[in-house]
Amino acid sequence: MSKIKITLPDGSAREYSKGITAGEIASDIGRKLGEDALIAKVNSKLKDLFTPINEDASLQIITFKDKEGIEVFRHSTAHLLAHAVIELFPDAKPTIGPAVEEGFYYDFGIEHHFTPEDLAKIEHKMKEIADKNYAVERIELDEAEAKRMFRGNKYKIELIEDFHKEKQPISAYTQGNFTDLCRGPHIPRTGMMKAFKLTKTAGAYWKGNPNNDQLQRIYGISFPEKSKLDAHLKLIEEAEKRDHRKLGKELEWFHFFEESPGAPFFYPKGAIIYNLLLEFIKYEYKKRGYQEVVTPLLYEKSLWLTSGHWEHFKENMFILESEGKEYALKPMNCPSHVLIYKSKSRSYKDLPLRIADFAPLHRNELSGVLTGLTRVRKMSQDDAHIFIMHEQIEEEILKVLDFTHYIYNEVFDFEYNVELSTRPEKYMGSLDDWNRAEDALKKALERKKIKYEIKEGDGAFYGPKIDFHIKDAIGRSWQLATIQLDFQLPERFDATYIGADNSKHPVVMIHRALLGSIERFIGILVEHYAGKLPLWLAPVQVRILTVADRFEKYANEIKEKFEKNKTRVEVDARAESIGYKVREAQHQKIPLILTVGEKEEKNNAVAVRTPDNNVYFDIKADDLLEKVSDNIEKKKVKVEI
Amino acid sequence: MSKIKITLPDGSAREYSKGITAGEIASDIGRKLGEDALIAKVNSKLKDLFTPINEDASLQIITFKDKEGIEVFRHSTAHLLAHAVIELFPDAKPTIGPAVEEGFYYDFGIEHHFTPEDLAKIEHKMKEIADKNYAVERIELDEAEAKRMFRGNKYKIELIEDFHKEKQPISAYTQGNFTDLCRGPHIPRTGMMKAFKLTKTAGAYWKGNPNNDQLQRIYGISFPEKSKLDAHLKLIEEAEKRDHRKLGKELEWFHFFEESPGAPFFYPKGAIIYNLLLEFIKYEYKKRGYQEVVTPLLYEKSLWLTSGHWEHFKENMFILESEGKEYALKPMNCPSHVLIYKSKSRSYKDLPLRIADFAPLHRNELSGVLTGLTRVRKMSQDDAHIFIMHEQIEEEILKVLDFTHYIYNEVFDFEYNVELSTRPEKYMGSLDDWNRAEDALKKALERKKIKYEIKEGDGAFYGPKIDFHIKDAIGRSWQLATIQLDFQLPERFDATYIGADNSKHPVVMIHRALLGSIERFIGILVEHYAGKLPLWLAPVQVRILTVADRFEKYANEIKEKFEKNKTRVEVDARAESIGYKVREAQHQKIPLILTVGEKEEKNNAVAVRTPDNNVYFDIKADDLLEKVSDNIEKKKVKVEI
Secondary structure: OEEEEEEEOOEEEEEEEEEEEEEEHHHHHOHHHHHHOOEEOOOOEEEEOEEOOOOOOEEEEOOOOOOHHHHHHHHHHHHHHHHHHHHHHHOOOOOOEEEEEEEEEEEEEEEOOOOOOHHHHHHHHHHHHHOOOOOEEEEEHHHHHHHHHHOOOHHHHHHHHHHHHOOOOOEEEOOOEEEEOOOOOOOHHHHHHEEEEEEEEEEEEEHHHHOOEEEEEEEEEEOOOOOHHHHHHHHHHHHHHOOOOHHHHOOEEEEEOOOOOOOOOOOOHHHHHHHHHHHHHHHHHHHHHHHHOOOOOOOEEHHHHHHHHHHOOHHHHHEEEEEOEEEEOOOOOHHHHHHHHOOOOHHHHOEEEEEEEOEEEOOOOOHHEEEEEEOEEEEEEEEEEEEEEEEEEHHHHHHHHHHHHHHHHOOOOOOOEEEEEEEOOOOOOHHHHHHHHHHHHHHHHOOOOOEEEEEOOOOOOOOOOEEEEOOOOOEEEEEEEEEEEEEEEHHHOOOEEEEEOOOEOOOEEEEHHHHHHHHHHHHHHHHHHOOOOOOHHOOOEEEEEOOOOOOHHHHHHHHOOOOOOOOOOOEOOOOOHHHHHHHHHHHHHOOOEEOOOHHHHHHEEEEEEOOOEEEEEEEEEEHHHHHHHHHOOOOOOOOOO | OEEEEEOOOOOOOOEEEEEEEHHHHHHHHHHHHHHOEEEEEEEOEEOOOOOOOOOOOOEEEOOOHHHHHOOOOOHHHHHHHOOOOOHHHOOOOOOOOOEEEEEEEEEEEEEOOHHHHHHHHHHHHHHHHHHOOOOOEEEOOOHHHHHEEEOHHHHHHHHHHHHHOOOEEEEEEEEEEEEEEOOOOOHHHOHHHHEEEEEEEEEEEHHHOOOEEEEEEEEEEEOOOOHHHHHHHHHHHHHHHOOOHHHHOOOOEEEOOOOOOOOEEEOOOHHHHHHHHHHHHHHHHHHHHOEEOOOOOOEEEEHHHHHHHHHHHHHHHEEEEEOEEEEEEEEOOHHHHHHHHOOOOHHHHHOOEEEEOOEEEEEOOOOHEEEEEEEEEEEEEEEEEEOOOOOHHHHHHHHHHHHHHHHHHHOOEEEEEEEEOOOOOOOOHHHHHHHHHHHHHHHHHHOOOOOEEEEEOOOOOOOOEEEEEEEOOOOEEEEEEEEEEEEHHHHOOOOOEEOOOOOOOOOOEEEEEEEHHHHHHHHHHHOOOOOOHHHHHHOOOOEEEEOHHHHHHHHHHHHHHHHHHOOOEEEEOOOOOOOHHHHHHHHHHOOOEEEEEEHHHHHHHEEEEEOOOOOEEEHHHHHHHHHHHHHOOOOOOOOOO
């Protein structure tokens, strides 16, 4: 038997007999890899593990750790679902069943509407089939064979005809007595699917077209291990509890109206949070040499032509007409700031020039993708553009990194990951400029001792960038700050400075927003803290509860002291039980719940309940005032009494 | 000769012979009135003074004190101008020459372009003609006569044909050898025009249509007395010096770009002023029980249909489309706040509910009428809507009056006039509600001891209102706050509250903005103070100038102390003369200019130059710090050292 050479991702090569499968090679490399292998990349193409390899090839074994592995695993679970449904509901016509971001689904042509009880039965049947550990096999078919095989299922027949028209190969996958029309690839055995959950049902239209048949969709999620499924279900449950849309409405912080899709209304308490974030950033700006400007929102087409937005971003802009001219609501602040930069001659002595702006931005997102505060049509960013000389990149980036670290790590308690995206194949500017810029970014990251991953070639064509991803309290990752170098926009606008050599040089721009969109950041904060915002950000910081009517005067005395200290405080003197009043204050996520009664009044003290539900008795009012002020001033995340 | 009865404005009646003129009656009433009389209102119609009166009539003598008097006086000066032009330029074809807000103009068909020297000559000729004190006479003509009289002037022929077509009577006015086609009325003698000035020339099109002939326009202004003209010219000169557009650019506070007509860019120093005004208002809001919200800018057509804006305000809104739906950028905040009001059930215990908003508003004004900050397309107001019960009107209006008085009178140094506009002929709501509401407004004004003028019938159909007009430092009047009651909008949106009687009642809304548009208010402030803003609002409050290099360290020590006190301070340590540095600081309207040298350093003191150009020597630095903080905290208009 002739030999072939298999090259592995680490560059090493192994010799095998022609016709060996990727699955066999995985087991040969190691027992664990053999067990974990789901599919393989052969010469960069995804293949079933059982596909024989007949010539020299590069090979990568794909497991559940890889994005492609997760997708194929869940696609196979969709087949398992269809298999079970057919066993239980022989009339059901399987149509399509892909993996999606949150798991997988399968659409069936069937009169019956699946009930929660059905889902339990189907899940049970899936378990039975999985346990039989059927081998999965691939069959290649011509159109006639395929049509014969799927006769009686008009949806599959239509798909077969589509494939034929598009000259695509037709294939099917079989496990036990179930066969599905499918391109593959798939995992090799049903027994590998050890943990799955059907999550919900929904109506859907064949091929997404409301004029077509209505189908019944079943959604599910799957993992190779039960512990991972359990963790996932717990995460979902936790995420639902802290969903910012739910909390925002319950707490009367923000709300959406159908009259303005994707544009939040911040109610008084939400507006307090909103304004506190702006004040916080403005305070930092003063210390860090940023200058705020207030700018228009509507700009004539000519500006967007110069900036390139008309060409590249037009469909995301809201466009209108006035006196025969076209205008767009700005989706970004950069061109406004270039206009300001260019409004006078700039010298190297004026640089860095840091221009900050909180102007509302509008992006014409599809209404279907709008999601609470995290995907909106209207937002304000803590946006700034920094104009610098090329040789100032490292120093200035260092300052921006310092600012970012301060916010994420010192003010909030986010862990974060950093990615540096470098020169793509198509780029503008000189290779030398790029190399120097990338070096400067790396040096700045290293000087600030920030670990980073390099995304080779992932930079924008107009400059390299640094991305920050934060991890929230339940482990979810959110992209936040981007620090983007830009060589192009200054060139488009001919923005220059006069150097020490008395001649003109192109200026370099840094685009940076650290919170990003204030709206989205609030959404993330609400979910991260499950509504229990740090004391300094809480719309109501202190509520004083009276144990009985007669302590209202004392409660109001304490309240006035807090007010003098600029603390946001309320008194609840209603004739309700103290237990009821505490529960209500907790429900409203008020960080400090004070109770006052006989003993407290006598001792000029209060009892304090903190966000972690610790209660401290007989705390002197003046001591508490001082501690609360200190907590607020230092923007502490945990309340320390 | 038969007698007729003439009734005067004070209700008194006099008998005269039939055929007497209004001019004769004016002289009969009093010599001064006879001299000042310009025209007359006979039975409410404007007539020449020399028109005989042949039957009983009401009569009002109009002088330069009346708006109609000023208009006719200036229209007559336009005739005087045309008279002089014809004498000097016999080829010129007079076309039309009306009075306008800022004086009058006359358009001539002529090849020649008038030069400043021409204007001087024409003015001289006008003086000659005026001094001849020609009597002005009116002639009634039929079309044929008129055409004969104005043969050779195609513009007049066209007008005559227009009048004929519209079946309007045709008349002309003659003075000396000059006759002009004109409806009149006019003042009776050229000698009454004692003071005039031709101010500028411009091109214009016949009938304003760019397809027609180009004409030469001459603008002018006139008064019955030289002292009034002088005062006017001085005011114009003073107004030009303090023109906010000029100062805004010179001081780098704000600027406009053609890419965004009518939408100011506030540069860093202007943005400081902008934000200080917002902070000031927000601070007052906290004290006065207002709650700020942050709201969307784009709303679907359905909202504007409900609010009535689609019907009444559509052409002033910027309208755009997304996903097949029409949206408008909001020109006002009211509907947003009604949505918030209606987002939950409201009880009488929740009222008054005061919702404040600084959202940017957009109005699609014609580009031709845009004027600096005072007439813009984009602005933010210190806008609030107060939701109240009908019986809360008086108390709440009193609070709003108090707030307004505090801002205009105590914080800024504006004098103001107040007008109360009452029920118009067409109104909505019950007569009883109107009467009670108007009474409540009057009572509130009287309780606050504010003098007011009643504008009978000038209220909006949806409620009575109170308008504030402030007077600036050079005597110009600006309309600012409006406090508008609204019975209608709540009804359109079915906005109600649950009363103590447990049933639903319509809520009443107050629309109120006290600064009005922040943009416009800044424009007015800049002109009122000629750029020398009160210390608390100045973008740079203190500049420290060194007498020589070696005092830079001391200057910086003082600077740090000011910064600790949150004062906006700069050091000018350049090697320029102290005189030069002082002049530059004054030019930049910096309120406090400190100089430091040998003696100051030794004594831990500074020399202080205040905005009124007083210099105080040897002021202890610590005393000054305290005084400056006090001036800022108390928002003093005059700096007191």
